[in-house]
Every structure is written in C-alpha cells, then in structure tokens.
Amino acid sequence: MTDSLRFSGDIFGEIDRLQQQLAQTFRTTYEAPSNIRAMARGGFPAINIGTTAETIEVVAFAPGIDPKAVQVSIDRGLLLIAGERSGTVQEGDERTSIYAQERFTGPFRRVVSLPEDADPNRVNASYRDGFLRVSVGKRESSKPRQIEIR
Numbered sequence: 001m002t003d004s005l006r007f008s009g010d011i012f013g014e015i016d017r018l019q020q021q022l023a024q025t026f027r028t029t030y031e032a033p034s035n036i037r038a039m040a041r042g043g044f045p046a047i048n049i050g051t052t053a054e055t056i057e058v059v060a061f062a063p064g065i066d067p068k069a070v071q072v073s074i075d076r077g078l079l080l081i082a083g084e085r086s087g088t089v090q091e092g093d094e095r096t097s098i099y100a101q102e103r104f105t106g107p108f109r110r111v112v113s114l115p116e117d118a119d120p121n122r123v124n125a126s127y128r129d130g131f132l133r134v135s136v137g138k139r140e141s142s143k144p145r146q147i148e149i150r
Contacts, residue, residue: 043110044108044110045065045132047060047081047110053144054137055136055138056118056137057133058133060081061131062131064130065127065132069084069085069086072134074118077113077114077116078113080109081112081132083107083108084106084108085105087103118136118139119138122136
C-alpha cells in the first residue's frame with residue numbers, strides 16, 4: 001500500500017505550501033478578535049500588550065499610517081483599532097510594474113479584549129514614529145492598597 005503513495009519533490013516544501021494556503025484562506029475568511037494574551041495570526045497592525053500598576057498598555061506597530069486615518073474606541077471591554085494604510089505606488093500608473101508587494105495595504109481592524117479592571121473613562125492614545133500607543137487606566141477599586149490593622 002505504501003507503493004501507491006508517491007511524492008514528487010520535497011515533502012517538507014509541500015507541507016509548507018499547504019500550511020501557507022491554509023493560513024491565507026483562514027486569514028481572509030475568519031479574522032477572530034484577539035484577547036489580552038494573544039494575537040490573531042497575520043493581523044495588522046502587530047500589537048504588544050502589557051500592564052503596569054496603574055495602566056494597561058497597548059502598542060500597535062503601524063508604520064506609514066496617517067494618524068488621522070486611525071480610529072481608536074472602547075466599547076463593552078473591547079478596544080478597537082481601525083483604519084486604512086494606503087499603498088506607496090498608485091494603481092493604474094503605467095510606468096510602474098510591481099513584482100512583489102509584501103507590505104500590507106488597505107483597511108485594517110484589530111480588536112483587543114481588555115481585562116475587567118480597565119477603566120474606559122481613562123484612555124490616552126498617541127502616535128509617533130510608527131507606534132500607536134494606547135494607555136488604558138485601571139479602576140481605582142482594582143488597585144492594591146494597604147489595609148491598616150487596628
């Protein structure tokens with residue numbers, strides 16, 4: 001029975017090609033929101049999430065974005081980062097031929113589930129040098145405090 005299974009070429013190359021096709025298929029048809037500890041595979045912009053005693057820090061790596069084209073909002077414990085990244089080459093330009101384009105262009109949307117102690121009334125966002133930083137304050141009731149013993 002093993003004689004009927006023949007592989008042409010490198011089996012690892014075929015597995016890699018199949019994995020890339022599956023990733024592309026699921027990326028375009030199903031983009032699951034990420035939670036505070038994970039990122040959807042292939043999501044743009046890439047994000048880092050951390051915490052301090054006072055805040056939850058979200059940093060999105062989004063070079064080449066016009067800050068005016070980005071919307072940041074919080075609703076029911078979800079932080080939404082959305083916008084659009086325009087291409088560097090204008091479509092329809094007859095003088096330019098594109099052979100490969102690895103840089104992401106087009107609309108994007110990332111959703112991050114915030115922890116329960118996030119305070120939606122204490123949010124600051126800034127964009128500088130390709131980094132979008134969103135700082136969400138923590139609720140006062142969730143901060144550790146010293147209890148006096150009487």
